[in-house]
Structure formats: C-alpha cells, structure tokens
Amino acid sequence: MNRTVSLITLALLAAMIAAPAIASQPPMPEWDQLDAQTRDTLIAPTRERWNSDSDGRERMLQRAQRWDTMTAEQRKHARHGIERWKHMSPEQRVEARALYNKMHGMDQEGRNALHEKWRAMTPEQRKSWVEANPASAEHDPAH
Numbered sequence: 001m002n003r004t005v006s007l008i009t010l011a012l013l014a015a016m017i018a019a020p021a022i023a024s025q026p027p028m029p030e031w032d033q034l035d036a037q038t039r040d041t042l043i044a045p046t047r048e049r050w051n052s053d054s055d056g057r058e059r060m061l062q063r064a065q066r067w068d069t070m071t072a073e074q075r076k077h078a079r080h081g082i083e084r085w086k087h088m089s090p091e092q093r094v095e096a097r098a099l100y101n102k103m104h105g106m107d108q109e110g111r112n113a114l115h116e117k118w119r120a121m122t123p124e125q126r127k128s129w130v131e132a133n134p135a136s137a138e139h140d141p142a143h
Contacts, residue, residue: 095126097135 050057103111
C-alpha cells in the first residue's frame with residue numbers, strides 16, 4: 001500500500017513539473033488507443049491489490065460493478081466522499097461509520113433530521129451517541 005501511495009505521489013510530482021509542457025500537448029488518448037504496456041502500467045496497482053487481498057476480492061468486484069452502474073454525477077459525488085474520507089481523523093471516521101450505519105435504510109426525511117440533530121450536538125453528545133449507535137461492519141462505508 002505504501003509503495004502504491006509513493007508511486008502515486010511521485011507520479012503527481014512529475015505531472016506538476018511537466019504541467020506546462022503537457023498543457024501544449026494534445027489530449028491523452030482514449031483507453032482503446034493505449035498500447036498494452038501503458039494499459040498494464042495503469043492496471044498494475046489494482047492487480048497487486050487483487051492478488052494480495054484474497055478476502056477483499058468480492059468487495060472489490062462489487063464496488064467495480066456498482067461504479068459501472070453509476071451516473072457521472074454519482075461518480076463525482078463518490079469521488080468527493082473518498083477525498084473527504086482521506087482527510088478525516090480516526091475519530092471522525094468512527095463518527096462517519098456510525099452515522100452511515102444509522103442512516104442506511106432511512107428515507108431522506110429521516111436522514112435530514114438526523115443530520116440536523118448531529119449538527120446541534122456538542123462533541124461530548126456526539127461521542128455518547130456514537131457509543132450508543134456503533135457501526136456494523138456490514139454497512140461500513142470504508143469497506
């Protein structure tokens with residue numbers, strides 16, 4: 001995982017340095033126009049995760065299938081959530097899991113009411129609420 005993060009960081013730094021040169025270049029080709037080596041480079045991190053986590057393969061496949069059925073707007077929303085998750089502290093993630101678990105299956109009106117209630121709580125009240133409403137692994141947004 002750290003290797004993948006390091007490779008991504010290195011790629012982003014290289015992209016930032018090359019950005020002025022890239023700006024004048026034509027747009028990147030569509031997937032079908034990529035050569036086999038480039039496709040393999042892009043797929044390698046997923047292949048590595050698939051091979052190293054046999055218990056997580058079903059979840060990976062389910063996520064890919066769900067992603068495939070999403071609209072562009074839903075994908076944008078999902079990407080935003082992923083970015084928010086990356087920047088959360090461990091405590092915030094526990095809270096997010098508990099809220100997600102509680103909201104799962106609620107109608108929009110119920111979710112809105114819980115969201116308003118949550119916003120009005122003090123940190124101590126939130127901690128008590130999370131302890132009283134622990135997240136189940138079944139509805140964990142991180143898995």
